[in-house]
Amino acid sequence: MRPVQPEDSPLLAELHEASFDTSWKADEFTRMLAQPGMLGYVHIEGEQALGMAFAHAVLDQADIITIAVHPSMRGQGMGRALMETLEKGLAAMGVHHVFLEVRASNRIAISLYESLGYLHQARRPKYYDGIEDGLLMKKSLPTMRMS
Numbered sequence: 001m002r003p004v005q006p007e008d009s010p011l012l013a014e015l016h017e018a019s020f021d022t023s024w025k026a027d028e029f030t031r032m033l034a035q036p037g038m039l040g041y042v043h044i045e046g047e048q049a050l051g052m053a054f055a056h057a058v059l060d061q062a063d064i065i066t067i068a069v070h071p072s073m074r075g076q077g078m079g080r081a082l083m084e085t086l087e088k089g090l091a092a093m094g095v096h097h098v099f100l101e102v103r104a105s106n107r108i109a110i111s112l113y114e115s116l117g118y119l120h121q122a123r124r125p126k127y128y129d130g131i132e133d134g135l136l137m138k139k140s141l142p143t144m145r146m147s
Helices: 006-019 026-033 078-092 107-115
Strands: 038-045 048-058 061-069 097-103 119-128 132-140
Touching (some): 006 026, 006 061, 026 038, 061 078, 078 107
Antiparallel strands (some): 048 061, 097 132
């Protein structure tokens, strides 16, 4: 697992398409990566991205933008490893509070987030496509000590 580079955008788009009903294009990843405060990690094997996680930080808060694990790699701990790596990177940037939104029906993701210490904050009716509720979750990160 390593930090995302702009040249990874085509592989990220392929992974996003394999992971979600509505996918982002390579140029959308390129634009996203150019934003200040954006942090992303990717796991690539050969010519294929198998996992990625992105967050956008502003001051001491961050929003998880997306996390994706290739269907062939699910259930093997990659999602947890991506989230833990992303959280460490955010903490190093001075982030104390991390927020994410997840489909209310995505029990596997919700279980992962809860096991990582994310707490339910709110329910957003019909947040996804005007059909499905979204859950807002939050985690407070420990303060990093600088020596």
